[in-house]
Amino acid sequence: SQQGEEDPQALSIQEGENATMNCSYKTSINNLQWYRQNSGRGLVHLILIRSNEREKHSGRLRVTLDTSKKSSSLLITASRAADTASYFCATDDGVGGAQKLVFGQGTRLTINP
Amino acid sequence: ETGVTQTPRHLVMGMTNKKSLKCEQHLGHNAMYWYKQSAKKPLELMFVYNFKEQTENNSVPSRFSPECPNSSHLFLHLHTLQPEDSALYLCASSLGLAGDYEQYFGPGTRLTVT
Numbered sequence: 001s002q003q004g005e006e007d008p009q010a011l012s013i014q015e016g017e018n019a020t021m022n023c024s025y026k027t028s029i030n031n032l033q034w035y036r037q038n039s040g041r042g043l044v045h046l047i048l049i050r051s052n053e054r055e056k057h058s059g060r061l062r063v064t065l066d067t068s069k070k071s072s073s074l075l076i077t078a079s080r081a082a083d084t085a086s087y088f089c090a091t092d093d094g095v096g097g098a099q100k101l102v103f104g105q106g107t108r109l110t111i112n113p
Numbered sequence: 114e115t116g117v118t119q120t121p122r123h124l125v126m127g128m129t130n131k132k133s134l135k136c137e138q139h140l141g142h143n144a145m146y147w148y149k150q151s152a153k154k155p156l157e158l159m160f161v162y163n164f165k166e167q168t169e170n171n172s173v174p175s176r177f178s179p180e181c182p183n184s185s186h187l188f189l190h191l192h193t194l195q196p197e198d199s200a201l202y203l204c205a206s207s208l209g210l211a212g213d214y215e216q217y218f219g220p221g222t223r224l225t226v227t
Contacts, residue, residue, distance in 0.1 A: 030212050042115065042203055042218030043156075088156065092212030100146075100169055101216065103156040 004032075004089040004104035012110040019076040021107040023089030024069075032065055033090045033101065034074050043088065046074070079111045116140040119204050119219035126194065127227055134189040134222050136204030142217070144210050145187040147179060150201040150221070162187060163210055194226045 007022045023032070031050050035043040047063045049056045049072065056063045062075040076083055086108050090101040117138045126132050138145065147159040161169035162181040176198075178190040187204055201221045207214040 033215060035216075035218075040201065040221070040223065042117070042220045043205075043216070044115070044218070045215035048215055100158050100161055100171075100210075101212065102158070105153075105155045 004091050004102060006087070006089060006104045006107040008107060009105065010108045010110070012112060013079060014112050015079055015081055017079055019079050019083070019109055019111075021074045021087050021109070023072045023074070023104060025072075025089075025091045026070065029067075029091045031092055032063075032072050034061075034063060034072075035088045035090060035103075037086045037088065037106070039085075046087075076109075079109075081111050081113055083109060084111045085109060115217045115219065117204060117206055117217050117219035119202075119222050121222060122220065123223045123225075125225045125227060126191070128194055128196070130194075131190070131192040133191065134202055134204075134224075136187040136189075136219055138185055138204075138206040138217070138219075140206060140208075140217060142206035142208050143184055144207045144214075145181060145184070146205040146207075146216065147187065147189055148203040148205065150203055151199075156203070159189075161210070168210070191224075194224075196226050199224055199226045 004023045004025045033048045034046040037043045049063050049065045060077045065072045086106040088103050088106045090103045120135045144163045149157045158171050159173045160179045165181050176193050180188040203221045204219040205216040207216045
């Protein structure tokens with residue numbers, strides 16, 4: 001069953017602006033992860049945030065997690081053309097020893113020069 | 114380079130052919146995964162292997178047959194596929210099972226079934 005759903009499905013901004021993508025999920029989780037995928041390539045892991053964490057940073061990336069609302073956001077600051085990609089959130093199913101991640105459909109981000 | 118390689122990168126096969134996809138990871142990971150990515154659909158988990166043992170088969174049709182001879186290699190054997198099986202097939206690995214660990218993905222095999 002689909003767990004994470006990203007919003008918006010597509011986002012187009014100017015280089016230098018900030019980009020915010022959201023992810024909602026349905027059941028309780030242990031962790032939530034964000035991945036990036038350049039067109040036709042494999043996914044690249046960005047950040048893992050645990051259910052007891054509220055915010056995490058990595059370079060120009062900021063991820064928040066609100067377990068009460070079952071939602072997460074990914075903020076990319078000072079966007080660059082190279083940030084053009086699809087971004088996916090992935091959640092485990094919250095059951096002990098969760099064996100798999102469930103991915104959303106992704107947000108397609110386009111950074112215009 | 115993520116440390117996960119996949120071959121071939123592109124494959125065109127007829128519905129009566131038999132072919133295999135290969136995945137190799139050089140990261141010392143214990144878990145390996147096959148995913149299918151079709152246009153306009155979420156990434157679909159197909160199979161999970163942990164320490165060479167299959168731990169998940171996500172209701173995948175029997176025309177897809179996985180094989181994991183050791184923790185570093187994963188194969189997906191294909192036979193009598195359908196056109197709707199055309200997709201990007203991604204292999205991934207992780208140190209442990211998925212929820213607590215990041216996954217490292219290969220570049221994928223673009224499969225076209227004619």
